[in-house]
Amino acid sequence: MPAGEIFGLLGPNGAGKTTTLRILATLLRPDSGTASxxxxxxxxxxxxxxxxxxxxxxxxGLYDRLTGREVLHYFGRLYGMSNAAxxxxxxxxxxxxxxxxxxxxxxxxxxxxxxxxIVIARAVLHDPPVIFFDEATSGLDVMARRAVLDMVRRFADxxxxxxxxxxxxxxxxxxxxxxxxxxxxxxxxxxSVQGLYESTGTDSLEKAFFATVRRVGQPLxxx
Amino acid sequence: xxxxxxxxxxxxxxxxxxxxxxxIVSNLVVPLVLLPTIMLGLPLAFxxxxxxxxxxxxxxxxxxxxxxxxxxxxxxxSANVAPQASDDAExxxxxxxxxxxxxxxxxxxxxxxxxxxxxxxxFTKRGNLRAEVTASKVTGAIEAYRxxxxxxxxxxxxxDPAVLEPITVSSVDASSxxxxxxxxxxxxxxxxxxxWTLVGGQMTAIDATAGEKERGTLEALLVAPVRRSExxxxxxxxxxxxxxxxxxxxxxxxxxxxxxxxxxxxxxLSGEAGDMLAELGGSLQITxxxxxxxxxxTLLLAATMAAVLLCLTMFARSFKEAQSYVAxxxxxxxxxxxxxxxxxxxxxxxxxxxxxVVNVLxxxxxxxxxxxxxxxxxLTFASLAVVVALLLAFAHRNFxxxxxxxxx
Numbered sequence: 110m111p112a113g114e115i116f117g118l119l120g121p122n123g124a125g126k127t128t129t130l131r132i133l134a135t136l137l138r139p140d141s142g143t144a145s146x147x148x149x150x151x152x153x154x155x156x157x158x159x160x161x162x163x164x165x166x167x168x169x170g171l172y173d174r175l176t177g178r179e180v181l182h183y184f185g186r187l188y189g190m191s192n193a194a195x196x197x198x199x200x201x202x203x204x205x206x207x208x209x210x211x212x213x214x215x216x217x218x219x220x221x222x223x224x225x226x227i228v229i230a231r232a233v234l235h236d237p238p239v240i241f242f243d244e245a246t247s248g249l250d251v252m253a254r255r256a257v258l259d260m261v262r263r264f265a266d267x268x269x270x271x272x273x274x275x276x277x278x279x280x281x282x283x284x285x286x287x288x289x290x291x292x293x294x295x296x297x298x299x300x301s302v303q304g305l306y307e308s309t310g311t312d313s314l315e316k317a318f319f320a321t322v323r324r325v326g327q328p329l330x331x332x
Numbered sequence: 333x334x335x336x337x338x339x340x341x342x343x344x345x346x347x348x349x350x351x352x353x354x355x356i357v358s359n360l361v362v363p364l365v366l367l368p369t370i371m372l373g374l375p376l377a378f379x380x381x382x383x384x385x386x387x388x389x390x391x392x393x394x395x396x397x398x399x400x401x402x403x404x405x406x407x408x409x410s411a412n413v414a415p416q417a418s419d420d421a422e423x424x425x426x427x428x429x430x431x432x433x434x435x436x437x438x439x440x441x442x443x444x445x446x447x448x449x450x451x452x453x454x455f456t457k458r459g460n461l462r463a464e465v466t467a468s469k470v471t472g473a474i475e476a477y478r479x480x481x482x483x484x485x486x487x488x489x490x491x492d493p494a495v496l497e498p499i500t501v502s503s504v505d506a507s508s509x510x511x512x513x514x515x516x517x518x519x520x521x522x523x524x525x526x527x528w529t530l531v532g533g534q535m536t537a538i539d540a541t542a543g544e545k546e547r548g549t550l551e552a553l554l555v556a557p558v559r560r561s562e563x564x565x566x567x568x569x570x571x572x573x574x575x576x577x578x579x580x581x582x583x584x585x586x587x588x589x590x591x592x593x594x595x596x597x598x599x600x601l602s603g604e605a606g607d608m609l610a611e612l613g614g615s616l617q618i619t620x621x622x623x624x625x626x627x628x629x630t631l632l633l634a635a636t637m638a639a640v641l642l643c644l645t646m647f648a649r650s651f652k653e654a655q656s657y658v659a660x661x662x663x664x665x666x667x668x669x670x671x672x673x674x675x676x677x678x679x680x681x682x683x684x685x686x687x688x689v690v691n692v693l694x695x696x697x698x699x700x701x702x703x704x705x706x707x708x709x710x711l712t713f714a715s716l717a718v719v720v721a722l723l724l725a726f727a728h729r730n731f732x733x734x735x736x737x738x739x740x
Contacts, residue, residue, distance in 0.1 A: 135555070136551065172344070183344050187553075187556040187558050189557070
């Protein structure tokens, strides 16, 4: 993946998207095969990989009794940042993400949208070149969802490589330069959205998804 | 392992716990207050009841009151017993009119004067504390009357009353000052320390493991460039700190609370209350070196409990589930504590000091009573150190297992 690209991982629940991202994030060891992130092997150099990535997923939360600033400071220190660097980066992210008074309030009282903004700030605090989003908009209202999608675009414009995993086709259509379709643990297609339309003779991602799955002979109902 | 990272992780857990009002109350305030309340408050309250009951004029139903010898009647009155005439002493007790009945045999005064044996009968409901106090007053008076009669009859027969006591036995308490002052219930101190090292660390351990999973913060922590060993060490240290703090609060509460209560109510600490307080170890006095040993033992026990808590709570998916895992541990602790009460009767060899938790409870009991040896200390400390290391290795392994960290 080149810098600045948004790469979509599309598939239904249970397809293997999260497992793939967890392997790339060094949380799980692959049974076989190899993977590298930012030039580092995920098995041989897990710490280097972790320094190069930021991870945002829909189920991620915050420490309820810490303020937004304390959450960011804690993770900044874990990433080896100095106090001054953390403070400067926190102010920068507060402006970009419009964190308002969330930096001084305890996270237990945040709305789901604000919580997700702090989760994103935490993931990019150390300015990683690669960011993984996994179902990052699940459970968010329309306004918060829009803010997250805009942020993903902004990160890509800032020359970060973004892997965007979701089962929401409209988000992939809107954001992704290329996508991979994952189905039942198999990678069944890798193409651009337009390329997928052309290869399947369809005009929507949903139709293209089903056409692709049928073409590779996968059953369309759960086993 | 990087000390700075461990400090950050431990620091975050400590701040989270300190900001939880429930945790502070249950970890620090309750242990500070509970032990003095139980060990000092209860004896003061109930000891006072016994003293008051002894001093109160208690009515006793006496059947055939006219037959009661005047000397015995006087002794009963001086023992704060008020004899009341009754047609049926047993029925009076059965109907709860009085707590004690006394049947005086017909012509008792004549029988006694003739040198014959008279048989008195006491009626009481067993298990009734008030009746037992009254019975002790009545039997005390009767015993004094009996001894007077025996002496009188022996003198009439030209014999010295000492002929009835050809042998006397004196029992001398040969225990050390520490053993005497610790009281018979000295085991309660190790028990409370054990309970508080467990309870004190509980909230922190659950929040640091199952709580992280439930909130969805564990994944963020594990994708940061920290080693699993640093995560385990940081969470272990925070759990240990709160377990230790709760236990220390319990000890401080006991010592300081005892001193304050004794100072405040010195005048009331005579009689039953004073006896009960001594029995419960309320006047515990141990040397500074014993205090140091007690603290080191507490530290090791807290470390063991913290490691057990981390290993256990890591498997839970939520705070609630973790609490259900931890709850039975308190009951498990009761088993060695009950055994501790009978350790004088059990023939326990040095090998018992290799059994985790049991060993440190026995050792603490020995430290409190001043009866311990260095072999026991070495065996206990070595055994606990090995157990803690093994448990932490297990916790470290679990922090790397998919089936554990993603069990949500």
